[in-house]
Amino acid sequence: MHTNLVLALGVCAILTAGPGLTSTPATLTATPEALTANPWSWRQTQMNDGELIRPANPSQYQARFHPDGSLAIQADCNHARAEYRLEDNRLQLDLGPTTLMACGEDSLGSRFLTLLGVANLIFFQDDNLFIDLKFDSGTMQFSPLPELSGQALIDTHWRATGYNNGRGALVSLIEGTEISLHFGPEGQLTGTAGCNQYSAPFEIQGERITIGPARGTRKFCAEPAELMTQETAFLDALPKAVQIEMSVEGMVMRMADGSMVATWARVGP
Numbered sequence: 001m002h003t004n005l006v007l008a009l010g011v012c013a014i015l016t017a018g019p020g021l022t023s024t025p026a027t028l029t030a031t032p033e034a035l036t037a038n039p040w041s042w043r044q045t046q047m048n049d050g051e052l053i054r055p056a057n058p059s060q061y062q063a064r065f066h067p068d069g070s071l072a073i074q075a076d077c078n079h080a081r082a083e084y085r086l087e088d089n090r091l092q093l094d095l096g097p098t099t100l101m102a103c104g105e106d107s108l109g110s111r112f113l114t115l116l117g118v119a120n121l122i123f124f125q126d127d128n129l130f131i132d133l134k135f136d137s138g139t140m141q142f143s144p145l146p147e148l149s150g151q152a153l154i155d156t157h158w159r160a161t162g163y164n165n166g167r168g169a170l171v172s173l174i175e176g177t178e179i180s181l182h183f184g185p186e187g188q189l190t191g192t193a194g195c196n197q198y199s200a201p202f203e204i205q206g207e208r209i210t211i212g213p214a215r216g217t218r219k220f221c222a223e224p225a226e227l228m229t230q231e232t233a234f235l236d237a238l239p240k241a242v243q244i245e246m247s248v249e250g251m252v253m254r255m256a257d258g259s260m261v262a263t264w265a266r267v268g269p
Helices: 032-036 109-116 227-240
Strands: 040-047 061-065 070-075 078-087 090-098 119-125 128-133 138-144 157-164 180-183 188-192 197-205 208-211 243-247 250-254 260-268
Touching: 040 128, 061 109, 070 109, 078 109, 090 109, 109 138, 157 227, 157 250, 197 227, 208 243, 227 260
Parallel strands: none
Antiparallel strands: 040 061, 040 138, 061 070, 070 078, 078 090, 090 119, 119 128, 128 138, 157 180, 157 260, 180 188, 188 197, 197 208, 243 250, 250 260
């Protein structure tokens, strides 16, 4: 089920400086090279009223500033786009389209987007990126996140955000269902296909991937409706993957003709 993400772009009240964060030193002027060098994962936001907002899994909350002025955002299970302009250390950010997946009651996705929507100033300290918010209301802290590729995928965990339905279309998962993926160190993909657990052999060379036929348990799940159809379509498409693409938005598996097998959001190391 899709839920609306309400981007409340106003942060009220002028408050005192939050603990543990320094004001922007003149020597920490932001440069486009430093900002666009790598993706950034959200570590915490210290609000100046004393509230500390800290995601349980920072890798699910990312921002990637591209040199062309575009910004790719992962907000838990959702992805967003934005345009940004940087003049000296002042950041102007215009949020754009956002996917509307239901991420769960504990998700900070909406809050993350709200905070980014009131970004004001940026600076760097100890290799971390800090974004001061408008109205002197708080400071977001980000740490650099190396991009994954090839063997760096080993022992990482992923959750599908879309799958190929076998009719040439990438579609969202049925409400309340989950398709997961783990790149095992012994060359086995494992996870749940929605109803049954599955495994399949794989090999990675750079961005090329080879996946063998998937084997799994044989349980039948009557609810929700069409779950078994979804599971069959995913398991049929998985061995057709030949290429992986990595970005701050997650991972895309593609077939030889460029069609998407599935899209994934990272959910763990």
